[in-house]
Amino acid sequence: MSDATRVLPVVTDASAPPATPAATPVVEQPWRPSRGGWVARGVVWTLLGWVVLALPLNVLSPFEVGVTDVDVASLAVIYAIGALSLNVLLGYCGQISLGHQAFVGVGAFASAYIVTNLQLSFFLAVGVAALFGAVQAVLLGAVSLRLTGLYFALVTLAYGSFAQETLFGITSLTGGEGGKPAPRPEFFTSGYRYYYLCLAFLALVLWIDWRLTASKAGRAMAALRENPRVASSYGIDVRAYILVAFAVSGLFAGVAGALVAHHDEVIVPSSFDFRLALLFVLMTVVGGLRSRTGVVLGAIFFALLEEGALVSMFRLEGFFEGLLGLPTEFVSLVVGPVLLVLTLTLYPGGIGQQVAPIRLWLTGHRFDRHAGAVDDVEVNDVRA
C-alpha cells in the first residue's frame, strides 16, 4: 500500500490519445428462429388477426356472431383504452387513481354534448373529449404534486364521486339522470363498423403508449416512479413529467369516454360510478402493470366477464348459477377481486407475466417459460 500514498504527478498531457478508442461495436448475432419456427409463428399471427378482424364479420367463421356480441367486443376494446389510460398513471408513473370513472365520464359527456347540442362532427368531438380529459387530469395532477401517494388516493376517490354527482349532475350540460343522447357517426352506425372504429382508436392509443415507453418521457416516468432524487439528478423535471403522465392518461381516458358514449348511444351519470373506477384498477393490476399486452388482455377479460360473455362462451352458467348459486351478472364482482388479491399476493406479473413467453415467441424470440417474471406489484412508494 505504501506506493499508493505517494502523490503522483497529475497528468495534464492533453495531447495524449484518447484512452479507449471507440471501436466499432461487435454485434453478436441474435438468436433467430428456423424456417419452421417462422411458419409456426405466422400461423399463430394469422389466427390472432382472424379472431380480431374477421370473426366479428362472420368471415370464414364456424360460429354465428350476432350484433350484441359485437357490441360487447367493442366495449372490450374501449375498456382496453381506459385500462391503458390508468396504466400510464399507476404503472408508469406510480400515481394511483381511484376516480378514473370521472376521467372517462368527462370525455363521454364532452363528446355527447358536442355531437348532440352543437351538432358537430364525431371526430372533432373525440378530439375535444381527449382534450377535456387531459385538462381535468392535469388539474388533478397539480394537486398530486403536493400530496403523498396515500392521501392523493383519497383525493381521487372524492373527486370521482364529486364528478359523478356534481359535474355530471349539471342537467343543462349532461341531461342529468334522464340521460344524454350520443348518436354514432354517420358511416359507423352499425355495431360491426363501430367495432372497427374502436379498434382503430385502440391501435392509435397502443402506438402512443408504445412510443411513450420507448422515448424520453417514458424513461423519465420510470425513473421518477422509482427514485425521484436520482431522476432529478439525471436532469429530469420530476413535477413536469408527472403532469405529462396525467395529461397522457387523461387523453386516453377522454377517447375511451367518447367511444363509450357513442357505443351506448345514451349515457347517464350513474354509469360512471365508483365501481367503474375499481373495474379499471382490476383490469390494470390483474392484467399486469406496465405490461401493454397484459393490460389489454386484462381489460378484455373483465369486459367479457362483466357482460357475461365469457361465462356463456365457455358454458359456465351451470357451474356458477347451478352449483354456486351465483348469477352471471355478479360473476365478475366476485371473481374479479379474488383475482386481484391473488395477483397482488402471489402472481405480481398478472396476465402480462402469463403471456410474456408467448408474446416473446411471437416476436421471434426463443420460447422462455420464465420470461416476464416480476418481483412484486410495484407502485411508487417513495412519495407515499
Added chain:
Amino acid sequence: MSVLEISNLTIRFGGITALNEVTLRAGEWEIVGIIGPNGAGKTTLFNCITGFYQPTAGRVAYRGTDITGLPVHKRTALGIGRTFQNVGLVKNATVRENLATAQHLQVSYDPWAGIAGGPTTFGEERRIRERSHLILELLDLRHVGEERVADLPYGVLKKVEIAAVLATDPDLLLLDEPGSGMGPEEATALGDTLLELRQQFGLSIVMIDHHVPLVTRVSDYVYCLNFGEVLAEGKPDDVRRHPEVARAYLGTEPETEPEPAPEPVPGPEPDTTPTLVGGAL
C-alpha cells in the same frame, strides 16, 4: 474563473447546524478531494451543491452564476453531475436503460414528439443507444449492459454510476464515495480512470472519499470537513499531515497509516429527509 465556488454556506436542520460557513472552490480541470469523518457534513454539502437541500445562508456559484435557488434538474442541465453515496441508479432498470435515462437532456426531440412517435425520434433513439454503448465501452462495462441494476454487486454499481453520470454530459463531476466497497487495487484503478476521464472530457471533479490514499493520489487540492466546518485545506500532503486532521479524522498520530478499507456499505449520513427542496420529492 472557478467552476464551482461555494461561499459561507450554512445549513441548519432544526437546531442542528450541519454546515457552518463552508467556503470551497474548484477550478477548471481540478480534482478536489473532500475528506472528513462520518457525519462531518460532506454529503450535506453535495446536497446543497446539487439543490436537494436549500442552504440557510451562503451562496453556491457555478462558473460565476449564482445557482443557490435553482432546482436540481436545472443544475444538471448546467453541467453538474453527481453520484450518490448509496448508489443513485434506477434499480429495476438495466444498466443500458439507466444510461439512456441519464441522457435525458441530450435527447433533441420534444417529449411530446416522442410520445406521438414523430419521425425524427427513431433516429435520435438510435443515437442515444449508440452513445450508451460508447460510454459502457469506455468504462469497460459492456458485459453488464443488459443486467438489471438490482442484480449487480456494489463495486460494479459504483462504476455504473459513474457511467450514468457521464451520460448526463457534465462539466463538473461530484462523486460521493466512488471508492467505497472497493479493495486497494480497484481503488488504484479507479484513480487512474478518474484521471483519464478528466483528461478526456475536460472535467472538474469534486470527490468525497474515505479512501485517503485514493484522495491524496488524484486530488490537486483537499478539504477536510469536521462537524460541518472546514478543518483544513491545501495540497493533499499538507492536509494529510495537518495535526488537526490527523486528530479529527484518523484519531491517532499523523504518520500512522490510515485504515484503507471503509465499511463496504457506508452508514447513512444525514442524507435523507430533513428539508428536501421541491415539495414533491
Added chain:
Amino acid sequence: MSGLGQEVGVAIVTGLLQGCVYALVALGIVLVFRASGVFNFAQAEFGTTGLFAAYAALTLWGWSYSWAIAFGLAVAVAMGLLTERLVVHPLRNASRVTVLVGTAGVALAAIGIQFWQFNETLIMTMPRIVDSFFLVPVIGAPVTVQQLITLGVLVVASLVLALFFRSPAGLTIQAAQQEPTAAELVGISVRRVSMLTWAMAALLGGLAGILSGPNLTFTAGFLSFGAGRALLPGFMAAVLAGMRSMPGAVAGGLTVGVVEQMGTLSFMIEVPGARAMLLFGFLLVVLMVKPHGIFVPRTAVAA
C-alpha cells in the same frame, strides 16, 4: 326561529348524529394506520358485511336482536382477521399503495359476495333496535332513538379505547407498533398485535354498519358507496386527526358529518350532488392548508 337558522340547526344536529357513524369508521382507520401504515379501504365494508350478517340472522333466521348484533359483529371481526391473514400479512413488504389496492380488493370482494348471497332482495330494510323518534326541542330536528344509541356506542367505544391504550396491554401494543423489531426482541408477538388491531378495527366498522343500516334501506356496498356511505367521510375524519389521534378521529367524524349536511340547506338545492361537492372541496382545503390534520394533540405532531 327564523327559517335559515332553524335549517342550520337541523343540519348540525343531523350532521353530528351522522358524524357518529363516520367517527366509528374513522377510529378503525386510525387504529390500522397507526399499526401498519395502511390505508384500509375495506374498513367500511367490515360494516356492511356485519350489517348483512345481522340482517340475515334477524330477519331471515329469526334470531333475537341481541344475538343478531353479536353474530354481525363476529362476522365483521372474522372478515378483519381474514383480511389481515390473506392480504395485509402477505403484502407486508410491498409498497403502501399496493396494500391500499389490496384492501380495496377486499372491499370489492365483500360487495360481490353480498350481491351474490342476497341477490333475491336487492334492497333491504332492517328494523331499528328501538323504533321511535322525537323532535329536538327548539330546533325541531328529528332524532331517532337508533341515532342516540349510535352516539352512546361511540362514547363508550372511545372511552374503552382510551382506557385500553393507557393500560399495560395497550402500551405494549403501541410499543410493538412503533418499534416492531425491538418488540420482537423483548418477546412481543408483532403478528398477534397486528391481528388484534385488525380485529378491533373490524369490530368498530361492524358497529358502524349494524347501527347505521336500520336508518335507511340498504344494498350491497352500503357503507362504501351506497346510501350510507361512510368510507370517504371516515377517511376525511381520519385525515383531520392526522391519521393518528383517536380523539381527533371522533372530532373529525362529527365535523365531517356537519360539513356534509350543509349540502342539504335549501339554498344548495339547485346544486347537484352538493354533499359530494362539499366533501371534495373540504378534503382539498384540509390537505392543502393543514395536511397534518387539525384535531391532533401537540405530541402527535412532533412524533
